[in-house]
Amino acid sequence: MRFVAVLLLSAIFSAGSAGAQPIGEADLLRHIEILASDKFEGREPGTTGENKTVNYIASQWSAAGLVSAGDEGSWYAPVSLVERTPEIYRLQVADSRSRQFVRVAQDEIILRSRDASFRKLDMPMVFAGYAGPDSGQGSVSIAGKLVFLPRNPPESAEELPDYRDRKLQLIREGAIGVIGIVADEWLWPRYRRSFERGTTMLAGPEQHAAVEGLMRYDQFRKLLLRSGRDAEKLLLTSGGIDLIDLDLQANAAVDTALRSYLSHNVIGKIAGSNPARGAILYLGHWDHFGICRTEDPKELERDRICNGAVDNASGISLLIETAARLAGQRPDRDIYFLATTAEEKGLLGARAFVRDPPVALDKFVVAFNADSVALSDNRKRIAVIGLGENELDRDIEIVAAQEGREIDRSGKADVYLERQDGYVFLERGIPAYMITSAFADEERVTAFINGPYHDVSDEVNDSLLLAGAAADADFHVALGRYFASTATYPGKASSGEPDN
Ligand SMILES: [Zn+2]
Numbered sequence: 001m002r003f004v005a006v007l008l009l010s011a012i013f014s015a016g017s018a019g020a021q022p023i024g025e026a027d028l029l030r031h032i033e034i035l036a037s038d039k040f041e042g043r044e045p046g047t048t049g050e051n052k053t054v055n056y057i058a059s060q061w062s063a064a065g066l067v068s069a070g071d072e073g074s075w076y077a078p079v080s081l082v083e084r085t086p087e088i089y090r091l092q093v094a095d096s097r098s099r100q101f102v103r104v105a106q107d108e109i110i111l112r113s114r115d116a117s118f119r120k121l122d123m124p125m126v127f128a129g130y131a132g133p134d135s136g137q138g139s140v141s142i143a144g145k146l147v148f149l150p151r152n153p154p155e156s157a158e159e160l161p162d163y164r165d166r167k168l169q170l171i172r173e174g175a176i177g178v179i180g181i182v183a184d185e186w187l188w189p190r191y192r193r194s195f196e197r198g199t200t201m202l203a204g205p206e207q208h209a210a211v212e213g214l215m216r217y218d219q220f221r222k223l224l225l226r227s228g229r230d231a232e233k234l235l236l237t238s239g240g241i242d243l244i245d246l247d248l249q250a251n252a253a254v255d256t257a258l259r260s261y262l263s264h265n266v267i268g269k270i271a272g273s274n275p276a277r278g279a280i281l282y283l284g285h286w287d288h289f290g291i292c293r294t295e296d297p298k299e300l301e302r303d304r305i306c307n308g309a310v311d312n313a314s315g316i317s318l319l320i321e322t323a324a325r326l327a328g329q330r331p332d333r334d335i336y337f338l339a340t341t342a343e344e345k346g347l348l349g350a351r352a353f354v355r356d357p358p359v360a361l362d363k364f365v366v367a368f369n370a371d372s373v374a375l376s377d378n379r380k381r382i383a384v385i386g387l388g389e390n391e392l393d394r395d396i397e398i399v400a401a402q403e404g405r406e407i408d409r410s411g412k413a414d415v416y417l418e419r420q421d422g423y424v425f426l427e428r429g430i431p432a433y434m435i436t437s438a439f440a441d442e443e444r445v446t447a448f449i450n451g452p453y454h455d456v457s458d459e460v461n462d463s464l465l466l467a468g469a470a471a472d473a474d475f476h477v478a479l480g481r482y483f484a485s486t487a488t489y490p491g492k493a494s495s496g497e498p499d500n
Pocket of ligand 1: 311344454
C-alpha cells in the first residue's frame, strides 16, 4: 500500500519540478573555483580565509532564498576553539618501594596540560587494559590517578577503534591524566609530531583531563619492569576496561601554550509549513588546512596553500546548488543547511552544532552529509555511508529506485563512517547518511586518499570529476523532497506526533 502511494506522490513531484533543469557540472565548478581559489587561502578556521568562505556561503544561500538560522538572526553560529601546543613537559617515575625517581627521556613521551601550567607530585599510576575473562574489573579506583591507555595494539598500525571513547570514560571517572601507549614504531613519530604541533578542541564544557599525552611502548615496557610487570601480558585488545594499579608514582611539570579563537558554522533554513513534524538537515564542512606545512625545504618555495577543491569545496558547492533547487517551495518539514567549521580538526563544528542546535536535536529526522564528492564520473552508482546504522535504509532505497541510482552493496566505503561529520549525528541517535558517487568508486577514492588528499595538490584541475557529483546533487534534491514531505515520509512509526 505504502509503496503505491509513494509512486503516485513521486509522479506528482516529478510533474511539479518538470521545468527544473538538472544540476550541471558547470553549476558545481563555479563555486568550487571560488572556494578553492588562492584568494580563500585554504579556508583555515580563524583566518581571513574563513571570513571570505563563510560570507560566500551565506550570500549564496541568501540569494537562493534561504533564511538565516544562526545565532540572533544571523547566518553564523560562533564556535569557540582552543589550540593547545605543548611547551615544556617533564615526567619522573618511581616505584613505590625504592622511591627513586627517574626522568622519562623527552623523545619517549609528549604531554600537554589543559590549563597553561600543571604541576603535581606523587600521582599514582594505573593501566587501563582491556579486561580478559578473569579480570579484577571495577576493583581499582581511578580518581586522581595518571592512567596509561593502549592507543594501538602491538604489531598493528591501526588505532584501537574505541580509544577516544575509552579515554573520555576515564576522564569522566576522574583520571587526572591519560597517556596513550603507542606500540607501533611507524605511528609513534607521526602521532608525536602531530601532537607537538598543537591540537584544537572546542572550548567550554567538553571534558579534558588535567594532563594528556602519548608514550612510546618501549618506554612503557621499561617503566613496568621497575615494578616487576610484563607489559606484553597487559596489552590484551578486547573486552571492557580493566584497571591495574602499577605500584608506580609520577611527578609531572607541564606547560602548554593556549590560543583561543573564534570560528563559525553557517546555518540557513527553508521554513516548512509544519515544523512540528520535525526538520531535515544537510551539512558539509567548509574548512580546510590553510597554508600546509612541509619539512622539505624545496617544497617551501612552492605554493603551499592547501586549497581543498575536492575536500570540501565540492561538498559545499553541492549544498549551495541543492539549497537553490529546494528553496522557493513550501516543504512540510523545516529544511536546515549547515556548513561546519573545524571538521579537519576532529569534527568540531558538527560537535558544537549538536551541543547547541537551533531547534531541539531530536526534531531532526535525518541528516545528509556531503564531503569530497568530486571523484567520479559515474552517474548511477552511489555509496550510502551509514547504511545499516538506522531505520531509514528502506526509505533511502525507495528514493534511489525512484531516481535510477544503484546502491553499492560492497560495504567498502563503511571505513569512512566515523571520519565524517555525519557520525556526530549518528552518535546522538539521529539517522545520518553520506551518499555519493565518489565513494562508490573504490579505485578513485584510493587514488585520491594516497594522492592529493590533505595535500597542496587538492586544487582545481583536470582531475576533478564532476558528472557524478552533479548527479549526487540532483539526488540530494530528491532526498529533500522525499524526507521533508510528511506524505512520503510520515516519520518514525513510533513517534506518534499528531499532524496539526
Ligand atoms: Zn579532509
